[in-house]
Amino acid sequence: MAFDDINAREDILPNYQLSLIIGNTKASSDLGVKVLFDFIRLPPQKIMLLGCGFARVTSAVAGVVNYYNLVQTCFSNGAWNLPQVMLLKYYNWTKVAIIARRSEIYDVSMERLLNDLHHAKIQVITTEGFIPGTNFDRQIGNLKAIRKLSISRFKKHLKITVKSWYINGVKEEDVRIIIGHFQEEDALEIFCQAYKHGMYGADYVWIVPGFLSSTFWDKAVNVKHVNCTPQEIAIAANYSLSIDFATINTADETTISGMTPQSFDIRYHNWPSIVNHTYWPNSYAGFTYDAVWAEALALNSSLSRITKLNRSLDDFRYSDSEMAGIFKEEMYRVNFSGISNMIKFDKYGDVHPHNTYLVQQQGNAKRFVATIIAKENLIDFNTIPPNVIKWAGNGPPVDQVKRVYRLLRIPLAIFIIMTILSCIAILIAVAFLIYNDKNRNKKVIKMSSPNLNSLILIGCISLYLSVIASGTISVVESPILCMLPPWLTTIGFAIVSGSMFAKTYRAYKIFTTKKRISVSFSNDSIIVISQLLECDCQHGTIWLVTILALNGFVIIFGAFIAYEARKIKLLIMNESKQIAICIYNVALLCIIVIPITFSLPNTSGGPYITSCGLILYCTTTTICIFFIPKYLTEILTIWPNCKQVHGKPRHSQSQGSVERANQDVEASHLPLIQWQKNSRFHSGIGRSPYEAMFGKKPRVDIDGRKFSKSVLDKIGYIQGTDEDNIESQPFENIPDSEDELSSQESSFDDLESNADLCVSCQRPSSRAHKCRICKNYCHAIPPCCASTDIEEGFGSLVTCRLCESEEHTRNLRQQSKRKLQQQAETMLQKSVKRLKSGIVGDTVLIPLPEPDREKSQLRNVQACIFSVSKDNYYQLGTWHGLINRLHDATQLTLCKESFLAKDDINCNVKISLRETAKLESVITGQKSHFCGCYTSCITSRCKCFKANVKCNSKCHHQRTCKNK
Known part of the structure; x- marks a missing residue:
C-alpha cells in the first residue's frame, strides 16, 4: 500500500x-x-x-x-525509555534494578535508558545481563556487592549471568523496582526464578516489555528448562506494568x-x-x-x-x-x-510517540489503566473504559527499605571481663617483678639474668595494657587511643621476645666462646544498619605486614639460637625448652586465631575477644613458664623432702597383659569402631553409609545419654537437632510394666475420643491439616511439618515430617546408588582402556619413586621419547641427559601437548632416574627419610627397611647396603 x-x-x-x-x-x-x-x-x-x-x-x-x-x-526498543522514566518519577521510585538481554539491539537501548535515568536522577542499583541460550540449570550465585555502572561503559561492566544468578543478585541488593528488557521466551524463566525467590507481591513491581502476551506463561509447558508451573509464573507476573503504543495516531x-x-x-x-x-x-x-x-x-x-x-x-x-x-x-x-x-x-x-499506554497484568488479562502524555509530562488515569490500577498490597511499594544506622560498640560486659583479667594479670606480673628484684642475688634468679627477666615482665605488662586500650577505642573516640593498642602490642612483643632470645644468646656465648667477652643488651521497611568505629591509616596494610614479618624473623632467629644452645649442661641457664614451648604456643595460636579474627564479623566483639584472649593467654603462659619453675625451685630449698617429678609414671607391660586388656574392652569398643566406620565420609557415595541408609546424620543412641561426654567427644558424637528429637519422643517414655502400659492405652483412648493425634509429635491435633502423602492429621507448624509447606486455612494440605524424611532418605539412597554405578563404570572404562603407543618426539610423564623425591616435589617428571626398540621399549631423555634404563608403555603417560623436543635432549650424558629427580627438584631431590645404618639394611633395625622404602643417597655411603 x-x-x-x-x-x-x-x-x-x-x-x-x-x-x-x-x-x-x-x-x-x-x-x-x-x-x-x-x-x-x-x-x-x-x-x-x-x-x-x-x-x-x-x-x-x-x-x-x-x-x-x-x-x-x-522498531526501536528505545522508544519505551521516556514513558518508563515518567512512570518512575510519578511514583517517586528513585532506585531501580535492570535485567537485560545481551544483544546488539538491547545493548544500545539499555545504554540510552541508563542515560535517561541518570539525567532524571534515578539511581540504578544493579544491572544484570544475560546471554540468550545460557544453561539455566546451574547453581544460584551470590552477587552481594553493589555495582553502580557507568553509562558510557555499559557493555564493559555489564554483569553477564545466568537467569537464576541475576534474580538472586537483584534480591541481594534489596531493590523493589525492576525494569526488564527481554523476549517472551526469557520471561518464562525470569518469572519462574522470581517466584522461587519470592520477588513478587506487595513489595515488588516489575516493568516489562509491552509485547508480552496476556497469558505468555501457557508456553511454559513446552519449555524444558523452566522448572515452574504456568500457575506459579502467572502469580509472579501478576500486577506487572508495561508500556504499549497506540498503533493508530489518535489525532x-x-x-x-x-x-x-x-x-x-x-x-x-x-x-x-x-x-x-x-x-x-x-x-x-x-x-x-x-x-x-x-x-x-x-x-x-x-x-x-x-x-x-x-x-x-x-x-x-x-x-x-x-x-x-x-x-x-x-x-x-x-x-x-x-x-x-x-x-x-x-x-x-x-x-x-506523543501518547503511550500504561498496561497492567491483572489475572489473565492486560488492562489499559492510564495514558502517558509525553508532550505534557502527564499521566492520565481516566481511561475509557475505566480500569483502576491494582496493587498486591495497600498501595504502590517503596523503591527500597529505609536504612537506620546504629553505632556498634564492644559489649560492656565483655570489656569489663577483659579489663578485670588484664588487671589481674598485671598484678601477677608486678608480683613476679618484685620477687625478681628482691631475689636477684640468689643463684636461681641471678643465673637467669634478673635484668632480662624484668624486661620480659615489663613487655608482658605492655601487652596487658594493649588489651585494655583496645576495648577503650569503642567507648572513647580519640586518635591517641586509636594509635595506642598497636604500638603497645608491637613494643611489648619486641621486648618479651627480644629478652627471651637475649637470655639464650647470653648462655650460648658464655659456653661456646673460649675467650670471655661481655655482651651489651639493648631494649522490613526499616533496616537497622550497624556501624563500627575502626582505626585505619593510609599505609595500614604495609605497616601490619612489616611488623608481622619483623616479629616472625625474631621468632625464627630466637628458635635458631635456642636450638644451638640446647646442649648447655648447666640447667639453670639452659632455657631452650621453655623458649621452644613459648614459640610453639605463640606460633600455633597465631596461625589459628589471626585468620579467625579477620574472618569473624565485628558485630558482637568477636575479633576483640579472640585477639585479646590470644594476648592474655600467650602472655600469661610465658610468665608462668619462665617464673613459676624458679619459684618452685626456691620452694624446694625450703622443703628439701619435697620432690619435683617431670614426666608421667610408667608401668611394665607384657604381651599377655596387653592381650587380656584388649579382650576386656573388645565388647565395648568394637561397636564404637563399627559406628565410626559407618559414620565416616565415603568418597564413592558422597556421604557416610549411615546417612545414605537412614537419610540423616548418625547419632549415639536415641538421645545420646548412654555414654559419657569424654567418650562422645572422642568418637565425634553429633548432637541431634530439635527436629531429629521429635522422632525419638515417642520412645522416651517406654512403659516398664503391663499396668503402666494399660494406663497409657487408656489415656490414648481418651485423647483419640476428643481429637486425632498428630502423626509427627503424637500430640492432639485440631484436625485442621492433613498430610498430602499419608493423609494423617498433622500440625501445620514446624517441626511437625516441612518448613516450606506452612499454609493457613482450615483443611489445607501439608507434608508431615515423617513423609518428608522418608522422601529425603529415598533420594539419598538413589543418589548413592547412582554414584556407585558411576564409580563402577569408571573402573570398567579404565580396566578395558588400551595403552597408546608413543612415537619418537612425544612428551611423556615418568612417575618418580617415593624415596627419590621430596614431599614438596611433583610426582612426575617430563621426558621425551628419544628412540623406540623392536620390543616397544622406550629410550627417554630430559634436558639433563638420557635416562640409563628403558621403559615400557605401562610406566609412562603420554602428554597431549609437546613441551620437550628431541633436539633439547643432552645426548652426551646418561643419568639415572634418581639423579633426574634430584636435578628437577628445587631442594634436595630426595625424601627426607633416611636410616644412617652401617650394615646391609636387611633387618627391621633399618628404618628404611622397616618402613618398606628403599635407601637413598642421604642414608649412608656403604656399598654393603642391599636395600637399594
Whole structure:
C-alpha cells in the first residue's frame, strides 16, 4: 500500500519507482543473515533495508548491514525509555534494578535508558545481563556487592549471568523496582526464578516489555528448562506494568499520505491481500507504512545533493560510504505527520510517540489503566473504559527499605571481663617483678639474668595494657587511643621476645666462646544498619605486614639460637625448652586465631575477644613458664623432702597383659569402631553409609545419654537437632510394666475420643491439616511439618515430617546408588582402556619413586621419547641427559601437548632416574627419610627397611647396603 501511494506521487522521487523485495526470515536470526546476503549477492542493487519484524533477527542483521552501507529502519526498543522514566518519577521510585538481554539491539537501548535515568536522577542499583541460550540449570550465585555502572561503559561492566544468578543478585541488593528488557521466551524463566525467590507481591513491581502476551506463561509447558508451573509464573507476573503504543495516531488530522489514521485503518482492512487472507491483519501496519514513507522522503531529499555530485541513485554501491552518509543525514531531517505518530528521529534514531499506554497484568488479562502524555509530562488515569490500577498490597511499594544506622560498640560486659583479667594479670606480673628484684642475688634468679627477666615482665605488662586500650577505642573516640593498642602490642612483643632470645644468646656465648667477652643488651521497611568505629591509616596494610614479618624473623632467629644452645649442661641457664614451648604456643595460636579474627564479623566483639584472649593467654603462659619453675625451685630449698617429678609414671607391660586388656574392652569398643566406620565420609557415595541408609546424620543412641561426654567427644558424637528429637519422643517414655502400659492405652483412648493425634509429635491435633502423602492429621507448624509447606486455612494440605524424611532418605539412597554405578563404570572404562603407543618426539610423564623425591616435589617428571626398540621399549631423555634404563608403555603417560623436543635432549650424558629427580627438584631431590645404618639394611633395625622404602643417597655411603 505504501509503495503504491509513493509511486503514484509525482513530487516524490520523480523518474524513480520504489519496489519491495520480500525475504522471509521465519523468525530465525541465522536465516535472516542468509536472506540479507542473498539480497546483496543478487541483483538489482538495494538502497535501503526495511525490518525485521523480530528483535532477535533485527539484532543479527544490524550487525552485518553496516558493513554494506545500507540504511535500516526497524522498531526501536528505545522508544519505551521516556514513558518508563515518567512512570518512575510519578511514583517517586528513585532506585531501580535492570535485567537485560545481551544483544546488539538491547545493548544500545539499555545504554540510552541508563542515560535517561541518570539525567532524571534515578539511581540504578544493579544491572544484570544475560546471554540468550545460557544453561539455566546451574547453581544460584551470590552477587552481594553493589555495582553502580557507568553509562558510557555499559557493555564493559555489564554483569553477564545466568537467569537464576541475576534474580538472586537483584534480591541481594534489596531493590523493589525492576525494569526488564527481554523476549517472551526469557520471561518464562525470569518469572519462574522470581517466584522461587519470592520477588513478587506487595513489595515488588516489575516493568516489562509491552509485547508480552496476556497469558505468555501457557508456553511454559513446552519449555524444558523452566522448572515452574504456568500457575506459579502467572502469580509472579501478576500486577506487572508495561508500556504499549497506540498503533493508530489518535489525532484526527490528514497525514502526509493524504489520509487520516482512521481512513487508513479502514483502507488497510479492505486491502485485497487482507480480504482474501493472503496476509493476516497486523496491528503494527501503521508503523511499517510510516517507515516506508520515511525512507522515501529521505531518498527524495537526497536527490538534490547527489545531483550536485553528478551522480544518481542508480550509482549507489555497497562500498559507497559517501552516498550512504547522505542518506543517513537526510533520515535525521525527516519530519512529517504519519499514521502511527509524528515521525521525527532523535540523535539515537528513535521516534518518541506523543501518547503511550500504561498496561497492567491483572489475572489473565492486560488492562489499559492510564495514558502517558509525553508532550505534557502527564499521566492520565481516566481511561475509557475505566480500569483502576491494582496493587498486591495497600498501595504502590517503596523503591527500597529505609536504612537506620546504629553505632556498634564492644559489649560492656565483655570489656569489663577483659579489663578485670588484664588487671589481674598485671598484678601477677608486678608480683613476679618484685620477687625478681628482691631475689636477684640468689643463684636461681641471678643465673637467669634478673635484668632480662624484668624486661620480659615489663613487655608482658605492655601487652596487658594493649588489651585494655583496645576495648577503650569503642567507648572513647580519640586518635591517641586509636594509635595506642598497636604500638603497645608491637613494643611489648619486641621486648618479651627480644629478652627471651637475649637470655639464650647470653648462655650460648658464655659456653661456646673460649675467650670471655661481655655482651651489651639493648631494649522490613526499616533496616537497622550497624556501624563500627575502626582505626585505619593510609599505609595500614604495609605497616601490619612489616611488623608481622619483623616479629616472625625474631621468632625464627630466637628458635635458631635456642636450638644451638640446647646442649648447655648447666640447667639453670639452659632455657631452650621453655623458649621452644613459648614459640610453639605463640606460633600455633597465631596461625589459628589471626585468620579467625579477620574472618569473624565485628558485630558482637568477636575479633576483640579472640585477639585479646590470644594476648592474655600467650602472655600469661610465658610468665608462668619462665617464673613459676624458679619459684618452685626456691620452694624446694625450703622443703628439701619435697620432690619435683617431670614426666608421667610408667608401668611394665607384657604381651599377655596387653592381650587380656584388649579382650576386656573388645565388647565395648568394637561397636564404637563399627559406628565410626559407618559414620565416616565415603568418597564413592558422597556421604557416610549411615546417612545414605537412614537419610540423616548418625547419632549415639536415641538421645545420646548412654555414654559419657569424654567418650562422645572422642568418637565425634553429633548432637541431634530439635527436629531429629521429635522422632525419638515417642520412645522416651517406654512403659516398664503391663499396668503402666494399660494406663497409657487408656489415656490414648481418651485423647483419640476428643481429637486425632498428630502423626509427627503424637500430640492432639485440631484436625485442621492433613498430610498430602499419608493423609494423617498433622500440625501445620514446624517441626511437625516441612518448613516450606506452612499454609493457613482450615483443611489445607501439608507434608508431615515423617513423609518428608522418608522422601529425603529415598533420594539419598538413589543418589548413592547412582554414584556407585558411576564409580563402577569408571573402573570398567579404565580396566578395558588400551595403552597408546608413543612415537619418537612425544612428551611423556615418568612417575618418580617415593624415596627419590621430596614431599614438596611433583610426582612426575617430563621426558621425551628419544628412540623406540623392536620390543616397544622406550629410550627417554630430559634436558639433563638420557635416562640409563628403558621403559615400557605401562610406566609412562603420554602428554597431549609437546613441551620437550628431541633436539633439547643432552645426548652426551646418561643419568639415572634418581639423579633426574634430584636435578628437577628445587631442594634436595630426595625424601627426607633416611636410616644412617652401617650394615646391609636387611633387618627391621633399618628404618628404611622397616618402613618398606628403599635407601637413598642421604642414608649412608656403604656399598654393603642391599636395600637399594
